[in-house]
Amino acid sequence: MNNQMIVWLLTVGVLFLAFIYAAIEKWHSTKRNQEFIDLNQIDYERMYEYDYEDFDNYEGLDDC
Amino acid sequence: MTMKISTTMKDLTTADEIPVKEACLFLSEYAALLLGCAATCIRTEKNVKRIADTWGVTSEMIILPAHVQIQVWDNERRHSFRNIEHIRHTGIHFDINTQLSKLSWNIADGKTNFEEAQAIFKKISKTPPANPQTVLLLASLANASFCRLFGGDFISMLIVFAATLAGFRLKQIMLEKKADVRLTFFCCSFFSSVIGAAGYVFGWGNTPELAFGTSVLYLIPGIPYINSVSDLLDGHYVSSFARFMNAAVLTFCLSTGFCGGLLLMSLKWF
Numbered sequence: 001m002n003n004q005m006i007v008w009l010l011t012v013g014v015l016f017l018a019f020i021y022a023a024i025e026k027w028h029s030t031k032r033n034q035e036f037i038d039l040n041q042i043d044y045e046r047m048y049e050y051d052y053e054d055f056d057n058y059e060g061l062d063d064c
Numbered sequence: 065m066t067m068k069i070s071t072t073m074k075d076l077t078t079a080d081e082i083p084v085k086e087a088c089l090f091l092s093e094y095a096a097l098l099l100g101c102a103a104t105c106i107r108t109e110k111n112v113k114r115i116a117d118t119w120g121v122t123s124e125m126i127i128l129p130a131h132v133q134i135q136v137w138d139n140e141r142r143h144s145f146r147n148i149e150h151i152r153h154t155g156i157h158f159d160i161n162t163q164l165s166k167l168s169w170n171i172a173d174g175k176t177n178f179e180e181a182q183a184i185f186k187k188i189s190k191t192p193p194a195n196p197q198t199v200l201l202l203a204s205l206a207n208a209s210f211c212r213l214f215g216g217d218f219i220s221m222l223i224v225f226a227a228t229l230a231g232f233r234l235k236q237i238m239l240e241k242k243a244d245v246r247l248t249f250f251c252c253s254f255f256s257s258v259i260g261a262a263g264y265v266f267g268w269g270n271t272p273e274l275a276f277g278t279s280v281l282y283l284i285p286g287i288p289y290i291n292s293v294s295d296l297l298d299g300h301y302v303s304s305f306a307r308f309m310n311a312a313v314l315t316f317c318l319s320t321g322f323c324g325g326l327l328l329m330s331l332k333w334f
Contacts, residue, residue: 004264011258015234015259
C-alpha cells in the first residue's frame, strides 16, 4: 500500500465519519422533537380538573 | 366630505373591482417568488404583465439582484401603489416555476378570480422541495451518464456514481445545516475529486482521467449561467451580471476544491 492509497483511505474515512456524525445528530434532533411533541400532548384539561377543596384529585397531576 | 372619500375609494379599484393596492401586493409577491425559484427576468415580466392586463391595471417593475420593485396604476393612471419585495430564494424549483406560470395563464383565461388566485398562490408558495433521496440518486446517475458521454468505461462510471453520491449527500447535509454555500461547494468538490481519483490510486478502469474530471460536474451551476445569458439577451444587464457573478464564485469554489483534491492525491495533471 503506497502513500497515495493511505491518503485516499484517510480522506474517505473522514468523509464517512462526517456522515455518521450527521446521521447521529439528526437522530438525536428527531428524538428531541418527538419529546417536545410529547410535552405538548399533556392533557391540560385533566391537569386542571381537580377541585381545590378535594386534595384527593391532586394526585392526578402525577399522571400528566 | 363623505362623497369625496367614496369617490377616491372608487378610483382605487379597477373595472373588475380589484383594489390596486391588493393587485400591487399580489404581483410583487408573485414576482419575488418567481424570481427566487430561478425564473428568468423575461418570464417574470411576461407573467406579471399577463396578470396585470387581465386585472385591468398597468404595472412596471424594476428587478434587482436581491429585490423586486413593482408599481401598479389604475386604468386612468390617477392612483398608483409601489411595493418593494425581497426575492424569496427557494433554490432552483421548477415545480413552483411551472405552477406560477400556470396560475398566470388561468388568471388570463378567466378561470381563476382574484380571491382564488391569492389562495392558490399561498398554496404554491408552500410547495415542498423534491424528495432529497430521489434527487440524490438521479443526480448521481446523471453524473455517471456524463462520464459515459465523454467516453468513460463502466468502472469509471461506477467511480463517478460513488463520488457524486458522497459529494451530493455532503452538499445536502451542509446546506441543511445552513453552512455557507461557497464553503459547501469547496468541500463537496474536494471530497468528490478525491473519491473520483480512485481510478488512479487503485488502478481501476481504463479511463481514470474521465472519472476524475467528471466527478465534480454535478456542482457546475448551469442554470444560473443559462439564466444569466437569457437576461443578457433580454437587456437585463444588472440581473444578468449578478447571476453570472454568483455562478462564477461558485465555479471558483468548486475549482479550488478540485485543485485541493488534485494536490492531495499528488496527481500530475498539468
